[in-house]
Amino acid sequence: MSSSFDFLSQVKNRETTTLLPWVMAIMVYLSCLAATGSLLLDSGFDDWASSLQGRITVQVTGEDRDAIIAESLEIQQVLRTTPGIVSVRILSDGEISDLLEPWLGAGNITDDLPIPIMIDLGTAEDVYINLDALEINIKAISDNVYLDDHAQWLSHFYNLAYTVEYTALGILVMILLASVCIVIFGTKSSMSEHKSTIEIMHLMGAHDQMIAKTYQNRFMYYGFKGGIIGLVFSFLTVFGLLILIQNLAAGLVEMPTLPYLKLASLLLFPVLFALLCMLTARITVMRVLGRMV
Amino acid sequence: MVEFRNVSMSYNKGFDVLKDISFKLEPGSMHFLTGPSGAGKTSLLRLMYLANRPSRGEIIMFGRDVAKAARDDLPKLRRRIGVVFQDFRLLDHMSAVDNVALPLRIAGGSGPQIVEHVEELLSWVGLDDRMLANPSTLSGGEKQRVAIARAVIRRPDILLADEPTGNVDPEMSERLMYLFVELNKLGTTIVIATHDNNLVEKIGAPRLHLEGGKLLHLEGTKKTVDLNADIDEGTS
Numbered sequence: 001m002s003s004s005f006d007f008l009s010q011v012k013n014r015e016t017t018t019l020l021p022w023v024m025a026i027m028v029y030l031s032c033l034a035a036t037g038s039l040l041l042d043s044g045f046d047d048w049a050s051s052l053q054g055r056i057t058v059q060v061t062g063e064d065r066d067a068i069i070a071e072s073l074e075i076q077q078v079l080r081t082t083p084g085i086v087s088v089r090i091l092s093d094g095e096i097s098d099l100l101e102p103w104l105g106a107g108n109i110t111d112d113l114p115i116p117i118m119i120d121l122g123t124a125e126d127v128y129i130n131l132d133a134l135e136i137n138i139k140a141i142s143d144n145v146y147l148d149d150h151a152q153w154l155s156h157f158y159n160l161a162y163t164v165e166y167t168a169l170g171i172l173v174m175i176l177l178a179s180v181c182i183v184i185f186g187t188k189s190s191m192s193e194h195k196s197t198i199e200i201m202h203l204m205g206a207h208d209q210m211i212a213k214t215y216q217n218r219f220m221y222y223g224f225k226g227g228i229i230g231l232v233f234s235f236l237t238v239f240g241l242l243i244l245i246q247n248l249a250a251g252l253v254e255m256p257t258l259p260y261l262k263l264a265s266l267l268l269f270p271v272l273f274a275l276l277c278m279l280t281a282r283i284t285v286m287r288v289l290g291r292m293v
Numbered sequence: 294m295v296e297f298r299n300v301s302m303s304y305n306k307g308f309d310v311l312k313d314i315s316f317k318l319e320p321g322s323m324h325f326l327t328g329p330s331g332a333g334k335t336s337l338l339r340l341m342y343l344a345n346r347p348s349r350g351e352i353i354m355f356g357r358d359v360a361k362a363a364r365d366d367l368p369k370l371r372r373r374i375g376v377v378f379q380d381f382r383l384l385d386h387m388s389a390v391d392n393v394a395l396p397l398r399i400a401g402g403s404g405p406q407i408v409e410h411v412e413e414l415l416s417w418v419g420l421d422d423r424m425l426a427n428p429s430t431l432s433g434g435e436k437q438r439v440a441i442a443r444a445v446i447r448r449p450d451i452l453l454a455d456e457p458t459g460n461v462d463p464e465m466s467e468r469l470m471y472l473f474v475e476l477n478k479l480g481t482t483i484v485i486a487t488h489d490n491n492l493v494e495k496i497g498a499p500r501l502h503l504e505g506g507k508l509l510h511l512e513g514t515k516k517t518v519d520l521n522a523d524i525d526e527g528t529s
Contacts, residue, residue: 005398011386197384203344205372206399293346293367 006214007201008194016189017222020182024226025233027179028273031172032234032266038168043259045161052150056085056131058119058138059146071142072117078137079119084127091118179273183223183280187215191288198289208289216282223277227270234266294320294482295341295451300350300360302336309348310336312506318484323477325493326486328503334486335379337503338453341484342376343367355450372400375449377457379486381440383428389415389435390424393442400447414442418472419465433460441469445476452476454485458492470496 058075062068072090079088091099096118097109109115123129135147191198201211242258295318302311311333318324326334339345340352343359352360355370362370375396383392393411394402415424418438428436437460444452452473458466470492477483484501487493493500502509 007384007395007398008386196382197386200382200384200395201399203342203371203376204396204399205368205370207368210399290364293344293364 004213005210007197008214016193017186020186020222021226023182024223024273025229027175028227028230028269029234031175032231032269033237034168034171035266036238036263038165039259039262041161041164043257047257049154049157052154054123054125056121056123056147056149058121059116060142061116061144063114068117072119074141075138075145076119079121082134084124084129085121086124087122089120091120179276180280183219183277184284187219187281187284191285202292208286211289212282212285215285216278219281220274220278224270224274227273231266231270294318296353298351300347300352302340302345302347310506314508316501316508318482320482321480323483323498325498325500326484327493327500332503333506334503335455338455338486342374342453343371373450375444375447375452377440377444377454379455381436383436383439385428388425388427389420389439392439393446395443396447411446414446418442434465437461445472449481452481452483456487457485458489
């Protein structure tokens with residue numbers, strides 16, 4: 001019914017849509033950054049949270065080093081006999097120093113620092129441990145003992161994680177909406193520029209689909225071209241940022257595992273934007289032509 | 294072939310630019326549409342080439358009321374109508390050949406046959422050496438000939454022309470009229486809007502005369518001039 005004929009292929013003058021591939025490049029660039037940020041945070045949050053789940057930390061403090069060591073050993077015995085606790089390990093001084101070093105700096109941990117004893121507990125997944133009862137038990141040994149299952153921190157952590165992820169998703173949706181608006185504007189602007197040509201095509205019996213096809217193909221090309229450019233630049237940016245973060249945050253924050261498979265899905269962004277441009281242009285042209293007799 | 298029944302038309306719900314027009318054109322007939330500026334000639338042509346719908350009345354073309362035809366049916370009907378616009382309406386980004394080939398390409402044609410056919414017609418209207426020229430580089434007369442070639446390339450059932458000889462010299466004017474007469478002989482219904490009374494008298498085709506949006510009379514005259522003879526004389 002609608003044969004293909006690009007009636008604008010010979011237009012040589014600078015059109016209003018000339019800059020559209022570059023606008024699309026910027027949109028794809030920003031979308032990829034938002035999506036990459038979301039994916040990396042998701043992966044990082046999962047890594048960090050899973051390293052804390054099923055772990056309880058017991059901290060024994062005090063002025064007298066020998067006394068807190070003795071109390072720690074006694075607490076260790078109590079913990080080993082508690083149902084649901086599968087591992088109990090007192091961290092060595094070296095391990096505690098390693099944990100503190102990124103915050104205090106190398107060589108600043110001296111003997112006169114009141115460093116607590118840390119006991120790391122592993123718990124069974126399917127057994128409920130009454131932490132209040134456990135705390136009362138070990139408080140009987142020492143008043144200066146603190147038990148932390150990281151639940152409160154993890155709760156805040158998850159809230160933050162979801163907020164950041166949904167914000168990134170929201171940004172992505174806004175970029176897509178902005179892209180749709182830009183394509184509608186570009187299509188209408190181009191149709192206005194070629195109004196007389198479109199009228200002649202229309203009066204000579206061109207179907208709406210034929211005119212729409214010219215526009216949808218053109219805008220699909222713009223979307224894809226811009227998409228490829230944006231994708232390349234976003235990968236370069238993310239790669240550069242990761243190297244910077246790795247160098248700056250070594251030891252302070254654990255680098256998340258890169259979700260390569262999920263990141264590979266970003267390769268579809270140029271195709272997604274090309275389809276978005278194509279569909280938007282087609283619907284816009286069909287709606288504008290629909291107002292003609 | 295073309296019948297108007299009590300047709301009125303207004304733009305944007307304004308006053309009627311055409312008022313209660315009724316006439317019937319037989320298939321294969323040729324008519325002139327005359328009248329002063331602002332009489333409604335272009336509006337009447339716009340209704341005939343399906344650029345507008347009437348506000349009242351029926352327009353019977355191709356055996357149906359096109360005034361009420363579904364929008365999706367109009368492209369097919371428009372392909373059976375050739376139009377020569379007063380302002381030519383050539384596409385500036387296309388060469389003369391591509392402009393003339395436009396109706397064929399819209400109809401789905403492609404390939405070298407189209408170009409051959411178009412070149413033959415352009416050659417006939419005296420534009421052999423201007424085929425690849427863009428409209429912006431053509432003179433008024435040359436543009437008009439390209440516009441006429443574009444209108445007739447598909448051998449339409451109905452040919453509508455708005456002042457088709459306004460910008461050409463008398464010799465070319467006769468040559469173009471000869472083309473119209475020949476097309477008419479092949480069965481094309483032709484309506485030519487013109488101010489040129491000499492042309493009307495020379496061809497002697499019936500006249501639809503409009504004034505103030507009303508069809509004053511449909512007068513028929515017999516053809517008084519044999520254009521073939523004229524052209525033969527001119528070339529001998």
